[in-house]
Amino acid sequence: MVREGRAQPEGREAFLQELMTYMDHLYRMAFHLAKERDEAQDIVQETCVRALAAYEQFTPGTNMKAWLTKILYNFFFDHFHQKKRWISVEDRTGEGDEGSDYWDRVPAQNPGPESHILLKERSAKITDALRKIPGEFRAPILLVDMGDFSYAEAAEILSCPVGTVRSRLSRGRRLLANHLKGYIGAPEKGAAEK
Amino acid sequence: MNCEEAQELITALIDDELSERESASIKSHLEQCVRCQAMHQQERALKAEVRMAAASVTAPADLRKKILLGLGSVPEQGGIPKEREGPGWLSQLALRPVFVFALLLLLLLPAVYLMRPKELSIPLFALESHQKIVERSLAYVAEENEEKLKAELLRSVEGRFAPMGYDLSMMGLRPVGGTVQEISGRKILVTLYEGTAPSLTCYTFLGTEGDVPKEAALFTDPEKRIDFYTFSRGGVNGVMHREGKVICILVSKLPMPELLALARSKAQPTPPPL
Numbered sequence: 001m002v003r004e005g006r007a008q009p010e011g012r013e014a015f016l017q018e019l020m021t022y023m024d025h026l027y028r029m030a031f032h033l034a035k036e037r038d039e040a041q042d043i044v045q046e047t048c049v050r051a052l053a054a055y056e057q058f059t060p061g062t063n064m065k066a067w068l069t070k071i072l073y074n075f076f077f078d079h080f081h082q083k084k085r086w087i088s089v090e091d092r093t094g095e096g097d098e099g100s101d102y103w104d105r106v107p108a109q110n111p112g113p114e115s116h117i118l119l120k121e122r123s124a125k126i127t128d129a130l131r132k133i134p135g136e137f138r139a140p141i142l143l144v145d146m147g148d149f150s151y152a153e154a155a156e157i158l159s160c161p162v163g164t165v166r167s168r169l170s171r172g173r174r175l176l177a178n179h180l181k182g183y184i185g186a187p188e189k190g191a192a193e194k
Numbered sequence: 195m196n197c198e199e200a201q202e203l204i205t206a207l208i209d210d211e212l213s214e215r216e217s218a219s220i221k222s223h224l225e226q227c228v229r230c231q232a233m234h235q236q237e238r239a240l241k242a243e244v245r246m247a248a249a250s251v252t253a254p255a256d257l258r259k260k261i262l263l264g265l266g267s268v269p270e271q272g273g274i275p276k277e278r279e280g281p282g283w284l285s286q287l288a289l290r291p292v293f294v295f296a297l298l299l300l301l302l303l304p305a306v307y308l309m310r311p312k313e314l315s316i317p318l319f320a321l322e323s324h325q326k327i328v329e330r331s332l333a334y335v336a337e338e339n340e341e342k343l344k345a346e347l348l349r350s351v352e353g354r355f356a357p358m359g360y361d362l363s364m365m366g367l368r369p370v371g372g373t374v375q376e377i378s379g380r381k382i383l384v385t386l387y388e389g390t391a392p393s394l395t396c397y398t399f400l401g402t403e404g405d406v407p408k409e410a411a412l413f414t415d416p417e418k419r420i421d422f423y424t425f426s427r428g429g430v431n432g433v434m435h436r437e438g439k440v441i442c443i444l445v446s447k448l449p450m451p452e453l454l455a456l457a458r459s460k461a462q463p464t465p466p467p468l
């Protein structure tokens with residue numbers, strides 16, 4: 001189920017303390033899912049409320065980070081995403097396919113000055129590019145590349161098969177590379193668009 | 195295998211998610227296909243960029259405070275709340291009588307106060323985050339070229355200060371990557387050293403003696419005239435010293451005497467050039 005064991009929380013206070021250590025991770029996930037910063041904060045707050053309310057359901061010794069992330073994604077999809085999280089098994093591979101879901105309404109430009117942004121220029125480019133790719137391809141990138149989750153963990157969080165994570169991740173990275181042409185070292189002409 | 199079939203395998207190869215058979219298959223294809231080699235290199239670079247970008251997004255300090263306050267209003271028993279109309283958390287609070295909220299704040303202030311040092315203390319953060327960095331569970335960028343890593347970290351703080359870099363090859367340790375963290379608006383450069391000895395992280399940030407944790411023990415090196423502060427938590431040791439305006443904390447599971455000796459041998463009485 002999860003590969004990483006952690007210190008076993010003893011009671012609500014210990015659980016809360018460990019939960020707080022994942023705040024940056026949770027906010028990072030929400031920041032790249034949400035339309036704006038306030039929305040990201042709402043998602044994180046609600047995730048924490050739900051997690052603490054259900055802390056007795058958490059199995060000590062399993063991966064709290066994955067458990068919290070699953071709560072965050074479930075909340076996000078329940079409240080902000082009106083359609084099924086995985087539209088079909090087939091990848092939508094059309095160039096410029098922006099999807100027809102929640103992310104269509106996300107502004108493509110950087111949401112504004114972000115006080116915590118380090119490496120501003122590069123981070124802004126990545127953030128902009130991520131916002132331009134459809135959510136079903138973005139989610140595996142967020143989980144695997146930003147969250148350091150294994151494919152199996154990402155699949156569990158997204159409630160989909162591991163093979164779907166792999167194919168969407170591959171496609172997502174290619175879409176991302178297309179949006180970062182000239183910024184990330186480009187492969188031989190035509191390879192990224194294939 | 196054609197190039198289209200290779201793409202998913204290239205992705206999984208980068209993430210170390212292939213079976214031995216798949217790995218051998220894609221490596222064989224890469225040896226023969228220049229285009230897929232380029233795709234492989236590009237995707238690796240892309241993953242590194244995304245990881246670096248991840249490090250730049252951290253939770254706002256006020257969000258942590260809001261959450262600590264808000265969590266006190268959650269009943270201790272019960273499962274995950276039922277569906278609500280949107281986020282709901284703030285609006286629910288807003289509907290309650292003001293005096294109830296004020297009372298709640300008063301009740302929670304001690305808990306918030308107790309949690310506060312954890313947020314603000316960089317040395318404590320260093321001890322707690324060390325293992326997470328070793329496990330790569332914090333945003334982390336792999337870069338074994340010491341100069342490139344230093345340049346990357348230096349750039350992340352717009353050249354205001356450089357990460358303290360040490361040659362630990364005598365201990366069998368070498369730099370393998372780093373990360374940039376932020377605590378209360380202060381940026382911290384972290385370099386991870388790995389090898390045959392227990393992993394070591396080096397935290398560099400701008401600070402003063404005021405950053406010394408209360409529980410730290412003081413050791414003054416009479417020759418270098420540098421004060422070293424030692425502190426521990428959960429089997430993880432930290433040694434902190436200051437070079438001008440720059441503070442360095444070495445963190446490791448190495449025994450404290452060894453870690454202190456290491457810090458003493460590497461510390462310089464004057465700050466390194468930026």
